Amino acid sequence: MSENAAFASENTLINFIRLTSDIELTNLVKGHGSFGTSVETLERVFGYEPLSLKEICTDVLILSVKVNDSFQLSRNEDLHYSFGERDDRNLKSRTLGEWKISQDKIKRLKYIIGVNSGANNSVVSAYEIEHLKTETGLDRKGNLRYSFYSDSDSKLLLQTLGLYKKCLSELKFGSGSEKVYINK
DSSP, X not given: OOHHHHHHHHHHHHHHHXXXXXXXXXXXXXXXXXXXXXXXXXXXXXXXEEXXXXXXXXXXXXXEEEOTTGGGSBOOOSOOOOTTOOOTTBHHHHHHOEEOOOHHHHTTEEEEEEEEXXXXXXXXXXXXXXXXXXXXXXXXXXXXXXXXXXXXXXXXXXXXXXXXTEEOTTOOOOTTOSEEEEOO
């Protein structure tokens, strides 16, 4: 373990003991200046239960997209973005994104979910696709990209779909792929 990791671990353990017991600690410093990890942060990062893909409660096509740094992103859902104005620091913006989608699937998509593949495919966001924005143009390779619009509440939709605080470890993204479809 690196020195910084050891200090962070010490800090977290000291804070945990102070929160959960009456033990008097003699430590003068809580981890030598490292920042403590809040219970909320630990829950947000590690509080996901495995769910089999067979248990997903929908018969419609779901687009699942990678949002690997999702735990550090803003969760403000009040903002709406247009093509070229996406905010890479916002979870909703990153989930709705600008995606290359085949014509046969574009009309069948009902939901788009954000997945943190670095955290065992934890489902971090979900939106009902209310309408597809027009073709957003071509990417560097000449492929059409689409963006989506949604007013749905991510947490409520995650609960409705049975995906709240769930991870989809069976979900397999292809090599270098940014998305995968879920369909019964």
